[in-house]
Structures are given as C-alpha cells and as structure tokens.
Amino acid sequence: MTTGTAQLDAVFTALGDPTRRDIVARLSRGDATVTELAEPYAMSLQAVSQHIRVLERCGLVSRGRDRQARPCRLEPGVLREAESWLEESRRTWSARMDRLEAHLAAVQERGQA
C-alpha cells in the first residue's frame, strides 16, 4: 500500500492527539472493542467513538466484521509509512552530517600536512 500525501496529512494530524496516540498504542498490544478502548478514559463512549472514526478515516485502524462487537484493529502498514517518512528525513540529515564531518577531517589533514 502506498500512502499518498493526503493520507499522510490525515495520519500525522490524527496522531497529534494524545488520546488517539493512546488508542493506537493500546491496539498495538491487541484488538479491542470500542467499549474496551473507552474503559480507561473519563470520556463518553461517543467521544471515544469519534476518535476511533478519525483513526479509521486515515487508515490507521480498521474494524472487524463481527456485527456485535466490531473489534478495532491496528493497521501496521500505515504506521510504517509515517515512520518511513520521518526516517527518510532523519537519514538525509545524518548523511549530510557525515559528509560534513569527512570534509572537515580532510581539511584538517591538509592543514597538518
């Protein structure tokens, strides 16, 4: 699956909320129903459902087909895409720093020769 720009917008925006990040962390440990997810929060079931809908819309969470419970499940591929984006920028930065260091070392060596 390729995560387009609009989806990445939605994924990062969704993760900009602490309750939604909590829900993602919770789902990484196991699928859970909305009722189970709502339990630790002093929040209405409706408010939690709304957070889950945001996570569903950006693709981070999917819902099971079982009509009664419809457990929520984390979609790790989407998580991975967001991680890859961050990784790429950080790696580009690191590579630049390595080149800079090598350049400075070469300059210093020439100065000592």
Add this chain to the structure above:
Amino acid sequence: MTTGTAQLDAVFTALGDPTRRDIVARLSRGDATVTELAEPYAMSLQAVSQHIRVLERCGLVSRGRDRQARPCRLEPGVLREAESWLEESRRTWSARMDRLEAHLAAVQERGQA
C-alpha cells in the same frame, strides 16, 4: 531531550501539513533562509513564515542567530522522538504477531503428533 506529550501533539500536528513536511524534507538536505524556503511555493513569504513558526514552536526547526538571514535548521532529535513513538507501537504489534504465529505453529504440531 525528552519529548513530552504536548510537544509530541504539536510535532505530529505540524507534520500533518504537506508544505510543512516539504520544508522539513528540504531542511534535512541543508539549512536555508525563509526566502530560500519560500522559493518553490506559489505562496507569500508571510504564509511560508507562518509555517516555519509552527515548526519552530514544536521544536522541529530552530533559527540561526545571524540577524540578517537567520537560517532555518532542522532539529533531528525531535524528528527522532516522533519516529521512536511510531516505531514502538509497530514493534509491539510485530512482537504480538510473532507470538501468535509461534502459538499457532505449536497448536498445529500438537495436532499432528
């Protein structure tokens, strides 16, 4: 540096915008002034400055002290903190899948014995 919940909120929210992600990617390749950063966009210098301020407020970008140009610089530590958060959830998920697989293999083996 430890990125608190509020900072992580701000970092992910800041990255939920394609222009700001572009600016971060651009800065990973080298420091740049606001004028240089604004160049590829059909956007006012003021609009670009506003995006940069959002990136500064969450700590992803810092500005140089040179009064004339004040080049923007990426802060890789903050990028790394966001990446670590995603990595942890994905790893927890992977570990769970590995355990599930091992469990299923063991069940199957017992069935065949």
